[in-house]
Amino acid sequence: MARLVVHQIAVLSDNYIYLAHEPESGATAVIDPAAAGPVLAALAAKGWRLTHILNTHHHGDHTGGNLELKAATGAQVVGARKDALRIPGIDIEVGEGESFLLGHAAAMVMETPGHTSGHIAFWFPDSHALFCGDTLFSLGCGRMFEGTPTEMWHSLARLRDLPGDTLVYCAHEYTAGNGRFARLVERDNPAMLARVDEVARLAGRPSVPSTLTQERAANPFLRADVPAVARAVGMDAGTDPILVFAELRRRKDVF
Known part of the structure; x- marks a missing residue:
């Protein structure tokens, strides 16, 4: 299958929009x-013709x-079939496990509720590209505006299981702030500390995309089933990771 060319556009205060171009078609x-x-x-500068608009969820800073x-x-x-009434201008409704073709590049649609009830992600395996909206961020995850900790943890765990070389194209530049919280959770995690230092050296340049290998090692919200993370939030090593995740998210919400 064809490989995508991805172009990142920074907008508003911290949003990222992505153009995904399939050069064969x-x-x-x-x-x-x-x-x-x-x-x-950006389309004019690249000489590309827009054929599709992919929405991960209905929020205005993603569909405006x-x-x-x-x-x-x-x-x-x-956009998501389950959220079709809230996606402006929707033409094609998709759901869990379905494929979407962008030219010759195939995406798998993954339902990832938690941030919103109808959130989806688009995974292009041949391009090693995951467009995950506000479910997963570098060193963090989205707030749960409509979903539950159980839904969000299961969504994150599914994304975590994708290949390690997958590039995480999340929709916000939150990494520096997420890193400050992560340092309070796993103070001695070398992968997390290295990632925080890397982001500091970027001096305001984009920290996104990261890889799932990086996130599995450094992102506390993907590590709620790691004993050290449970202990960091005052829980026993064998505590249900959903409870650990919920406490992590509660603390981050007031951080």
Whole structure:
């Protein structure tokens, strides 16, 4: 299958929009367009034609550019069947385990509820690319606005199980702040400390994407089943990871 060319666009205060271009067919998708203007400018600069708009969830900072982009380009909007009523301009409804073709590049659709009830992720295995919206961040995860700790932990665990060389194209630049929290959880985790130092050296440049290998080793929200993380939040080593995750998320919400 064809490999994608991914272009990152920083918008608003900390959002990332992605263009995913499949060069054999010329198909191009935008993932989670918060606004249309920067996307249209990037398309013009690249000489790419927008064919699809992929939404991971319904929040306005992920769908705000849908209708303007659709009107300007004729692109089709792809989103979760379970959340179709909240995705502006939706044309193609997808769900768990289904495939979506962007030209010759195939994505697996994964339902990842927790941040929102209808959240999905798009995994392009041949491109080693995961567009995970606000479920998984580098060194962190999304807030649970609509889901439960059980849903969110299961969603994160599924993403964690993808191949280690998968690139995590999350939708926000939160890594530095997440790192400050992670240092309070696993003070002696060398992988986490190395990642925090790496991000500090970037001096404001993008820290995204990371890899799942990095996140499995350093992200406390993917490590709720590790005894050291349970102990860090005052729980026994054998505690149900859902309870550990819930306590981690509670502490991060007030951090």
